[in-house]
Amino acid sequence: MEQLIIALGWVGVFAPVALGAVGSAIGCSVAGQAACGAMLDVESGYGKFVGVSAMPSSQVIYGIVIMFTLSGLGVTMTTSAGLFGIGLLTGIALMYSAIYQGQAVAACINASKNKPEVFGLSIAPAAIVEGFAVFAFVFALVLGQAIV
C-alpha cells in the first residue's frame, strides 16, 4: 500500500509535464498544419503563421516548472496524496488548454489568411485560453506550498 501511495505521488509530480507535452504536441500540430495550409494560399506573411502556431507550446513549459516545484517538496507518505491531486489535475488542465488553444490558433490563421487586418483580434480567443492555462499553473504553484 505504501509503495502504491508513493507511486501515485510520483505520478502527480510528472503528470503536468507528461500531459502538458501531450497537449502541446497536439495543439502545435493542429496549429502548424493550419499554418502550412495557409501558406499554400497566400503570397506573404508566412512568418506570423508559423510564429503563432507555436503558441500551444507554453503549456509544457508550465508543466516543467510545476514538476520541479512539486518534486522539490519531496515524495513521501505525507505529501504523495497532495502531489497526486494537484499534479494530475494541473496536467489535465494544461493538456486540454493546449489542445483547444491549437484549434483557436488554427481558426485565427484561417481568418487572418482571408482578412489580414483581423490578425490581432482573431488571436484574442487563443490568448484567453492561454490565460486559463496560466491560472492552473500559478495556483498549482501556490497550492503546492501548502502540501508540506
Add this chain to the structure above:
Amino acid sequence: MAENAYYTLLTSLPHIDSLFSSKITPISRFQLDKRLSMLNTADQQRLVTIENLLHWDHLGDDVDETVLIRQAERARATLGSQALNDLIDWRLDMRTIIAALRRKHAGQQAPTVPKWSYGTRYEYIRNHWNSPTLGLGSAFPWIPKVNECLRNGECVALEKILLQAVWEHLNHLAMKHHHDFEAVVIYVLRWNLVARWTAYDTDKARVRFRNLIENSLGDFKDQLPASNRT
C-alpha cells in the same frame, strides 16, 4: 491522413465569399483537385461518390431512372457519416420536389410506382400530390416561389431560387463543421455552385439548345421550313 490533417487542407482553400456576385471561382478545378489530393484514398473515394451522386453532368441522356435510384441508395449507404447522409438526403429530396412540381405543372398525375424517385420523401410527396406545396411548405419554404416561377415560365429566376436555397443550406451546415471531412465536402459543393453560376453563358446555352432540338428532330429536321432551321 490523420483527422487533424483536415486543418491543412481547409486552410489552404481560399474563402468563398458569395454566390451570385462571384465572377470567377476562387480557385480553379485543377488547383482544387491538387489540394484535395491531400485527402487519403478512402476520403477521396467518398468525395467522388458524393459528387457523382449530386451532379448529373457525367450522365448521358438515356439514363435508366430505376438503376440510378438503386445506385444512389447503394452509394449513400457507403458514406458512413450521418451528417453527410442528411446532406445527401436533403439534396435528393430537393430534386424529387422539383421533379414533382414540374410534373404537376405539366399536368401529370401522381406517380404510380411507389419508389419513383430519390431521397426520403418520395412516398410522402406521392401521398400529398394534390397539395400545392406537396405538404412540404414548412420544411422547404421556397416551394411557393418555385410554383410561381413555373407558372410564369421564369427559368432564370427559378434557377436562382434553387441555387440560393442550396447555398443557404450549405452555409448553415458549414457553421457546424469546421475541420472535418464534412467541411471539405461542404466546401467542394459550395465551389461547385459558384462554378455552375459563373459558367452560365447565353451563347453556349443557345448552341446547346439548338443541338438538342436538332438531335430530337433527327431526319424530320429537313422537313422544316428553311427559315426555322437556323
